[in-house]
Amino acid sequence: MLATIKAKWAVTVSAELTAKLGNNMTVETPPHRTTNAKYGVYRLKVTGESYMLHQNCTTSTKHKVVSYSPLKVGWFMWES
Secondary structure, three states, rough: OOOOOOOOOOOOOOOOOOOOOOOOOOOOOOOOOOOOEEEEEEEEEEEEEEEEEOOOOOOOOOOOEEOOOOOOOOEEEEEE
16 A cells, blocks of 8 residues: 555545656667567555454454555566
8 A cells, every 4th residue: 555544534545657658768689589668657566454443452354455556657678
């Protein structure tokens, strides 16, 4: 998650990354190989559990949660 939140009230947390068009990249590709590239916003996947902690120290049923947050903007390149 982007932040750890401990409160009695609902709180919203957000983050944003933007990928801009118009950039370019130059690479040297060896003979008999292919260079592949993707440009964009890459995100981090975080898994965990969600539950309520009650005043008497008991917890509610746990539920699996998945969260995605922006990680970086850039190139992903590989050769095949």
